[in-house]
Amino acid sequence: MASVLYHCPCLSTSSTPPPPHLPSSKNSFHPLHRLFFCEECDAVRCNRCVSVEVSGYYCPNCLFEVPSASVRAEKNRWDSSEVGITFEKPTGLAAQLQKLEDSAPDALEFDRLKEHFEPILRASSLSPSSSSALPAAGHSRHHSNPITAAAAAALARDIPGVGKHTPHTRSGRPSGKDRSANKDEIPEYKSRVDISRASTYGSGGGDVDVDFMRRLESLSEVASLEQRWMYSWSTSLETRDLRPLRIPLHSKQSKRCPACTHILIKPEQKAQSVRYKIKLVAANYLPAITVALPHQVEMLGHISAEAAKRSAKAPQDDDRDRSGLQAGKTYPFHMALTNPLYDPIQVRLSVQRMHVAAASHGEGSAKEKTRRPPFAISIPTAPFSIAPFAEAWEYDDDEDMFGLDDEELEARLSGREKDTRAKSKTVGVLEKKANVTVVGGEVALGKEAHGEIKFNMLVAYTYRSDDPTPSDGHDVSPSKKAPETKTFAFYTVVNLGMIIPKNEPRLEVDEI
Amino acid sequence: MTSMESPLYYSRQEFIETDTGNKVSRRATIAGPQNIILGGKTIISSGAIIRGDLRRSGPGHAVVISLGRYCLIGEGCVLRPPYKTYRGAFNYYPMKIGDHVHVGAGSVIEAATIGNWVEIGKNCVIGKFTIIKDCARVADNTVVPPNTVIPAMSLFGGSPGKHLYSSSSSSCSFVSFSVGHFIEDLPETTQEVVEAETKQYYSRFQPLS
Ligand SMILES: [Zn+2]
Ligand SMILES: [Zn+2]
Ligand SMILES: [Zn+2]
Numbered sequence: 197m198a199s200v201l202y203h204c205p206c207l208s209t210s211s212t213p214p215p216p217h218l219p220s221s222k223n224s225f226h227p228l229h230r231l232f233f234c235e236e237c238d239a240v241r242c243n244r245c246v247s248v249e250v251s252g253y254y255c256p257n258c259l260f261e262v263p264s265a266s267v268r269a270e271k272n273r274w275d276s277s278e279v280g281i282t283f284e285k286p287t288g289l290a291a292q293l294q295k296l297e298d299s300a301p302d303a304l305e306f307d308r309l310k311e312h313f314e315p316i317l318r319a320s321s322l323s324p325s326s327s328s329a330l331p332a333a334g335h336s337r338h339h340s341n342p343i344t345a346a347a348a349a350a351l352a353r354d355i356p357g358v359g360k361h362t363p364h365t366r367s368g369r370p371s372g373k374d375r376s377a378n379k380d381e382i383p384e385y386k387s388r389v390d391i392s393r394a395s396t397y398g399s400g401g402g403d404v405d406v407d408f409m410r411r412l413e414s415l416s417e418v419a420s421l422e423q424r425w426m427y428s429w430s431t432s433l434e435t436r437d438l439r440p441l442r443i444p445l446h447s448k449q450s451k452r453c454p455a456c457t458h459i460l461i462k463p464e465q466k467a468q469s470v471r472y473k474i475k476l477v478a479a480n481y482l483p484a485i486t487v488a489l490p491h492q493v494e495m496l497g498h499i500s501a502e503a504a505k506r507s508a509k510a511p512q513d514d515d516r517d518r519s520g521l522q523a524g525k526t527y528p529f530h531m532a533l534t535n536p537l538y539d540p541i542q543v544r545l546s547v548q549r550m551h552v553a554a555a556s557h558g559e560g561s562a563k564e565k566t567r568r569p570p571f572a573i574s575i576p577t578a579p580f581s582i583a584p585f586a587e588a589w590e591y592d593d594d595e596d597m598f599g600l601d602d603e604e605l606e607a608r609l610s611g612r613e614k615d616t617r618a619k620s621k622t623v624g625v626l627e628k629k630a631n632v633t634v635v636g637g638e639v640a641l642g643k644e645a646h647g648e649i650k651f652n653m654l655v656a657y658t659y660r661s662d663d664p665t666p667s668d669g670h671d672v673s674p675s676k677k678a679p680e681t682k683t684f685a686f687y688t689v690v691n692l693g694m695i696i697p698k699n700e701p702r703l704e705v706d707e708i
Numbered sequence: 709m710t711s712m713e714s715p716l717y718y719s720r721q722e723f724i725e726t727d728t729g730n731k732v733s734r735r736a737t738i739a740g741p742q743n744i745i746l747g748g749k750t751i752i753s754s755g756a757i758i759r760g761d762l763r764r765s766g767p768g769h770a771v772v773i774s775l776g777r778y779c780l781i782g783e784g785c786v787l788r789p790p791y792k793t794y795r796g797a798f799n800y801y802p803m804k805i806g807d808h809v810h811v812g813a814g815s816v817i818e819a820a821t822i823g824n825w826v827e828i829g830k831n832c833v834i835g836k837f838t839i840i841k842d843c844a845r846v847a848d849n850t851v852v853p854p855n856t857v858i859p860a861m862s863l864f865g866g867s868p869g870k871h872l873y874s875s876s877s878s879s880c881s882f883v884s885f886s887v888g889h890f891i892e893d894l895p896e897t898t899q900e901v902v903e904a905e906t907k908q909y910y911s912r913f914q915p916l917s
Contacts, residue, residue: 229897256859256890259841446859446890461896468860470825470842470899477897488712497714504717504916507735507754532712627711634711 198487198529201225202478203652203687204242207454212548213687216650225689228485231478232460234453240478240686246451246460253445254467261467262445301389308388316382405433483543483582483657484534487690489527520696521649526640528622529692531575535582535631541657544579545635548652548687570642573651576624576635579658585631639692649692656685713912720915722754731913736781743772747807749910750775755784762789762800772800776807776824778906783813790818790836790854801837808906812848823860825902843898852888861898864888 203213203225214220223244232241253262297303412418419435451461462474521527535541627634639649661682723731728748736752738744740760752758758781760772772789781787789800805822812830819838822828826840829848834840836854844858847865858864866887895901 229901230895254859256862257857259857259859446862449893468841470860472896475896479897479900486712490711493712493714497717500714500717501916504719507719507722530711 198489198492198693199691200228200485200487200531201689201691202228202231202240202482203689204231204240204245206242206245213652213689215548216652216689216691221650221689228479228482229477231482232451232453233476233478233481234456234458234460235476236456236458237453238684239453239455240482241453241460243451245454247454247457248449248451250447251450251463252448252465252467254448255443256446257443259468267445305388309385312383312385408433480536482684482686483536483541483655485655485688486532487529487692488532489521489529489692491527492693521639521641521693523641523645523695523698524643526638527692529637529639530626530634531637531690532632532634533582534585535633536585537659538584538586539660540584541582541659542579543582543633543655543657544577545575546577546654546656547573547575548654571645571649572640573637574623574640575637575653580625580633580635582633583628583631641695646695646697648694651690653688653690654685655688656683658683713908715914716909716912717914717916720917723915729910740772743770745771745774747774747776747779749777750779750781751910751913752781753783753785753813756781757786757788759786759788762791764799764801765797771802773803773805775805776809778808778903778910779805780810780906780909782811782815782830785811785814786816788816788818790820792836806842808903810902810906810909818854825899825906827902829865843894843902845894845898846888847891850888856888858888859890861894861896863891863894865891 205211205213206224213224226242230243232246233239234241250264253264253267254260255262298307417435418433448463448467449461450459450463452459459474460476462472463469464471464473533543622636622638624636625633626636641649658681661680718731718733722734724734725731726746726748728746730746730748730750730752732738732746732752733754733756735754736756736758738752738758738760740763743760743763744758746752758773763770763772773787775781787803789803791798791800793799801820803817803819803821805819806824806826808824809822809826809828811817811828812832814830815828815832815834817828817832817834818836819834819840820836822840823842823844825843827845828834828840829846829850831849832846833851834846835852835856838852838854838856838858840846840858841860843861845863846852846858847863850865852858852864866889
């Protein structure tokens, strides 16, 4: 489908954008509605170059607006939907949930391990003989500390399989010669949970899991790997044992111009409001441009009419592709330019010359050069005007455009008028209605043309400016002052669509 | 602009147009029409099923499903009010849809509320009591689980590898859906863009004379 994208220079000093067939073109052209406009710099800005700051946080699940201060204090919040955990109060959920987490078998086991080893750790750090308790730089941390070694030994004894994974061999020292391994003054650790029954607590595997799987009635009873993955400890297989997790908060964002730091976007405080205190978007400054190929529009209308006659399924816009472009042919195309300003504008269009040689330099192949899709674009070069935007047009839009009233008659009359004009000339101004001007262009495709037909187009528009030019210097009395005009220019890339690939096998061979 | 966009024709015989510009296909199933409100300039396509008959028990009149202005309910869509058993009593709850809401063909909606300027793709399943805030968008083929909240200005959709498979026992064919989750924030201009698109769709939608 045909499209028009707008260039953001992203603070680049180069005045020309990359040619449309280079991959870098994709990064510097955007749909108009995604761009911002800085009045201070008189420049287009995009999401790649603006600076972003958080203006508020909210929970994406319950839409609770989280005060920034508490985000900083608590880092995050908990969500507890659908897990059957009740809280005593709606705030400080993390603290309330902490109690629940603290009573989990793995947490209790960890506490017990700490309780067991902390006194020993304290005692050994006080003892002057065991300087190795304080790991010196360069020492292998894994076994220079007797406490760590003892803890590892205890773990290896109590939890099958752990011994195999202790990273003792990294320094190449045989673990048997580790001096801490023989320190028998450390009392034996007795685990709280009997390892043979650990699967009762969801440590993974074992008869409990087998039994659970046997009684399984619905797949949803099994917590997905993705859900269980979030836990650091192996957990129960059962969905009902899942606990709430910390979920990332969403934020509302303000955006600033990267050059002058003026605010371009400032959302309203309320999290679910779609209004903005400041919203400087390019669509309110630059004319909106759409492109269409009349033969495709006609074709789509025809398909739609046929479907309506048969009361068949409504056509989709994808049908447009069925009337694609063919190499060696010439097609007219239409561009509709809509003026968003309350003043009329004068527009001048020009096609950026394609530097074919430069573009093929990188590849260094003459073949690349000859394979370049040869096509020629003609567009009106004389300036044309677009009427100002007025709220009244909006009202018109609200009316039934295709109802059985005078307006429809008017629309049809203007439509007929347009058709006769369109026949007399392809390239030029075709239609003016409200704040929209439609211009016609033409594309002549060479026999070897293939792929997408894209070209860069410079759009320069002149508008009346209310503020005096700062460089003026002299004080001019208002009566003497001529109406100030300013010109703004921006690049677009116009994509007219794909050329239908030929089905001749010989050409396919040539492509390779 | 007629030279830029072709009309989307419909058969004059198929659609009923109301005083407020709603266009309802005779091939749509409108159950319990007295419990359904259409805001105006809203299109109900062929094959759509709107269950206004599934109302809260008890006497009197009740709005079951309300749609705002410039909405489009695509072909074969099902709008069914959400239900739950609360304190032992089974009940349906109303569904409210705002202005400028487009629902793609083949989607099933059981949401509680859908805000304004919302786009739902084709073949989506919007679970019971889902709340969709203003200017949100749901990508094609997305399953949104019940009770989900979709924040304003956010795009929901699936990602490759995150699929639910629904298989029919009679055949080996698998239909894949993506489980909906937050993908990204939508642009700040979403409201204007969706409003223009829905208005344009309505004006392109015209009878073949
Ligand atoms: Zn940029
Ligand atoms: Zn929450
Ligand atoms: Zn700036």
